Amino acid sequence: QQQVKQSPQSLIVQKGGISIINCAYENTAFDYFPWYQQFPGKGPALLIAIRPDVSEKKEGRFTISFNKSAKQFSLHIMDSQPGDSATYFCAASIDQAGTALIFGKGTTLSVSS
Amino acid sequence: DTEVTQTPKHLVMGMTNKKSLKCEQHMGHRAMYWYKQKAKKPPELMFVYSYEKLSINESVPSRFSPECPNSSLLNLHLHALQPEDSALYLCASSQEQGAVYGYTFGSGTRLTVV
Numbered sequence: 170q171q172q173v174k175q176s177p178q179s180l181i182v183q184k185g186g187i188s189i190i191n192c193a194y195e196n197t198a199f200d201y202f203p204w205y206q207q208f209p210g211k212g213p214a215l216l217i218a219i220r221p222d223v224s225e226k227k228e229g230r231f232t233i234s235f236n237k238s239a240k241q242f243s244l245h246i247m248d249s250q251p252g253d254s255a256t257y258f259c260a261a262s263i264d265q266a267g268t269a270l271i272f273g274k275g276t277t278l279s280v281s282s
Numbered sequence: 283d284t285e286v287t288q289t290p291k292h293l294v295m296g297m298t299n300k301k302s303l304k305c306e307q308h309m310g311h312r313a314m315y316w317y318k319q320k321a322k323k324p325p326e327l328m329f330v331y332s333y334e335k336l337s338i339n340e341s342v343p344s345r346f347s348p349e350c351p352n353s354s355l356l357n358l359h360l361h362a363l364q365p366e367d368s369a370l371y372l373c374a375s376s377q378e379q380g381a382v383y384g385y386t387f388g389s390g391t392r393l394t395v396v
Contacts, residue, residue: 201382212286212372212387213325258324262381269315269338270381272324 171196173261175273182280188246190276192259195240199261203270204233204244207256216257217244249280283308286388288373294394297363303391305356305373311386313337313379314356316348317372319390325372331356332379363395 174193182188192202203218219226219233219242226233232245246253256277260270286307295301305314313332317325330338331350345367347359356373370390376383 203381203384205385211389212374213385214387215384218382218384260381264380264382268381269327269330270385275322275324277322 171271173259173271173273175259175276177276178274179277180279182246182249182278184249184251184280184282186249186280188244188249188253188278188280190244190257190259190278191241192243192273193239193241194261196261196263197240198263199271201262201264202233202235202242203260204231205258205260205272207258207275213258246278249278251280251282254278254280284386286373286375286386288371288388288391290391291389292392292394294396295360295363296396297365299363300359300361302360303358303371303373303393305358305388306354307375307386308354309375309377309386310353311375311377312353313376313383314350315374315376315385316356316358317374317387319370319372329358330379337379360393363393365395368393368395 204216205213206216207213217228217231230247235242256275258275259273289304316328319325328342329348334350345362349357372390374385374387
């Protein structure tokens with residue numbers, strides 16, 4: 170019940186296309202859902218995050234869509250660029266408990282030019 | 283300064299060696315974390331310190347010993363490691379304990395145990 174399931178494992182998108190990564194969770198106590206981006210040789214960096222009281226959050230080309238009833242959330246990268254090529258991790262946590270993040274297994278995105 | 287600095291960047295150690303990893307931040311963050319990341323896997327939490335006190339130990343073997351000498355510094359002491367402990371060790375910090383504050387990760391120490 171503590172898992173966050175992420176798909177696909179890898180994704181290849183043409184430059185200018187839309188990249189979509191999906192995550193699902195079981196624990197309804199989760200109340201914070203961030204996405205982290207990791208480039209090779211670097212630590213993960215917070216990209217965007219959402220709370221379950223909001224169905225969508227947009228920051229630039231990055232959008233999180235959240236479906237509370239389905240217990241799913243997704244990351245959409247619009248106008249994907251080669252510089253977006255990285256590994257993306259969805260995650261979840263229980264804010265009130267101050268718990269650490271539960272990460273999904275990650276998606277390796279390659280944007281071809 | 284908005285960075286978490288980890289040293290060394292790379293470390294090769296024998297199974298009988300004792301070594302230490304160092305992590306430093308000057309953002310005034312009061313929570314600091316150690317994560318272990320294997321290739322093509324997500325980070326796995328090892329330890330959490332909050333206000334310089336150990337808050338979470340994710341049942342990590344005693345050959346890994348964390349230390350938080352002050353609010354800016356976090357160490358991970360290594361002793362009698364096994365080859366399967368080879369991984370990227372990531373340090374992170376946040377304003378307070380809790381993912382909602384957003385973690386700032388360092389670039390990690392690439393550890394190889396021979």
